[in-house]
Amino acid sequence: MSPQSASPIAQRQRVAVLGGGPGGYEAALVAAQLGADVTVVERQGLGGSTVLTDVVPSKTLIATAETMTTVGGATELGVRFPGGPTRDTEPAGAVSVDLARVHQRVKSLALSQSADVRARLEKEGVRILRGDGRLDGPNALLVTDGPDAGERAEADVVLVSTGSSPRTLPDAQPDGERILTWKQVYDIEELPEHLIVVGSGVTGAEFASAYDALGAHVTLVSSRDRVLPGEDADAAEVLEEVFRRRGMDVVSRTRAQKVERHGDTVTVTLSDGRTLEGSHCLVAVGAIPNTAGIGLEEAGVWTSESGHVDVDKVSRTSARGVYAAGDCTGVFPLASVAAMQGRIAMWHALGDTVAPLKLRSVSANVFTSPEIATVGWTQKQIDSGEAQGEIVKLPLSTNARAKMLGIHDGFVKLFCRSGSGTVIGGVVVAPRASELIFPLTLAVDKRLNVDDVAHAFTVYPSLTGSLAEAARQLHVTGE
Structure with a gap:
């Protein structure tokens, strides 16, 4: 971005970010867009654990597993493989996986994604320091170890986005092999x-x-x-x-x-x-936040008993000018939430238009087979009376497209506000539920009525047709 095109909102503001995961690098991009002088301190590689060891690698591995599941069910659709299963042979062993090759691809993809993040930050003029870092008071970061040890970044605004690490058990210490x-x-x-x-x-x-x-x-x-x-x-x-x-x-x-x-x-x-x-x-x-020994207490940043950084809905901590985002805050351990927390922090700190974080419209997904995607209020909250809602659940086994694809397990569940019919939540259990939840996320976020969803065209046959059918069954008659 040229100096002429930079927003005047944050001219001469200095932003220092501790941690280069989604919360950190998205914050850095927003700050750079608003004209700030930005420094990111990251110890293992841009993208952080999300890209290098957690989300990207695990979902890449799961993509291979998903293919294996699809292939395993192909015989039901009439597909046969050379040397593979027939009606008279067992399917076991028909298709196998080369795990070393899978893991090679996993690591390669993670490194490629990390390189893409670095390239984007460098393009926007972000200064990148490599190594472990800590707060040096509320207005600076110090690199304590690594290639750039000794470097210091003065800042008007500091963002802490240090993520988390796997929790272990006292009598179950990992050895990295078994x-x-x-x-x-x-x-x-x-x-x-x-x-x-x-x-x-x-x-x-x-x-x-x-x-x-x-x-x-x-x-x-x-x-x-x-x-x-x-x-x-x-x-x-x-x-x-x-x-x-x-x-x-x-x-x-x-x-x-x-x-x-x-x-x-x-x-x-x-x-x-x-x-x-x-x-x-x-x-x-579970996981524990990476907040020990990084100077939080000395900088006046409060943490909970679990070690998570206390933040409000615009990512502010207890220390003036210090913000936090991501798993280290314990708000919602999702990369999408970390990224939004980081953006909101910079919009707020640098004076741009900002709205507080809205967790009610966050969609989440469990990448199992089948996947489980959710958004908004839950059935448990409705059943307990915490939310007033109506519920419709439709099995996918009656959906024409699901039958064509050989899908036997799963359902869609839709929740709407009693009386008004406003969509307040939903659940999808299906292959690629992570893609199917988006229409419901839009409905929850924009406070659409079930009739708005019901009257929108869906392709026939399609799995999304079940979402529209659930909305039709929740139609409010006005009686």
Whole structure:
């Protein structure tokens, strides 16, 4: 951007960003657009963990698993493969995966995406410092280690976006070979013979689903009575049923107390006294914010007991001029939310037009097979009386396009405000639910009425037709 085209709003303002993930680099781009002098400090590579070790790699792995799932169901559609399954042969072994090659592609794609982020920032004139950083008071960042150690960035505005790291268990320490966190799975070259996944939240369920589809035998350990305890109950029930039908072992209502390695095997000791034997163990029991030792307390930035940075709806912290975004805030651990927090922080700090963060219109997706996408109010909130709403749920098994595609599992669920018919939320359980949720996200964000959704044309046949049909069933007659 040329100096002539830069906005006068933030001329001569200095912005320093600690962390180059979505919250950090999106904030840097907005600040540069508004004419600020911007510096980003990042220790591992632009894009941060989201691009290099978390979201981009995991969803790339899941894309391969999705292809395996599609191929596995192709015989129902009349597709046959040379040397593959027929009516008279078992499908097992017909299609296999080269995990080393998959992981090579995963890492290559992540590095490519990181390079794209760097190129964009450099194009906008953002100064990039490499290494670990910390706040040096509320108005500066100091690079403490790495290639640019000793460099200091003075700032009128500081944004902290340091992300989070996998939480581990005292008696289940990862070794990067047999006992793994989700950041380490991309270093194994052979498909696990028996993968034990500890933790049935989003991360655990996604990796369990992916490795099951890739051909590994998977055991999923859940401390609750069902998988995905934080998601829509009907959606979680469908997913667990699919998991069990495909041969996954789901062990519920127990916790992993200890994980030990014995050569090429691992032993997981459960809280109820049982033990599980496998070839590998993935520990997916949550994340902790990367906020220790980065100068927050000295700068006057308050954190919660969990270590998350306290922020308001425009990303301000307790210290004047210091903002925070992303997983380190604990607001909503999604890359899309981190990016919006970062943008909002800069719009607010640099005097541009800004609206507070609206979590009610955030859409989220669990990348299992099938996927689970949600937006807005939940059925649990409606059932408890926290929200006044009407609910319609339609199975995909009656949708013509779903039948053509061989889709048997899944549904669409739509929520509207009682009386007015305003769309307040929804759930989609289906292949590519992450794409199908967008019309409902628009409806929630723009406060559309169910009739607005019902009267819009949908392609026939299409899965989105079920969204319109659900809206038609919620039609408010005015009686």
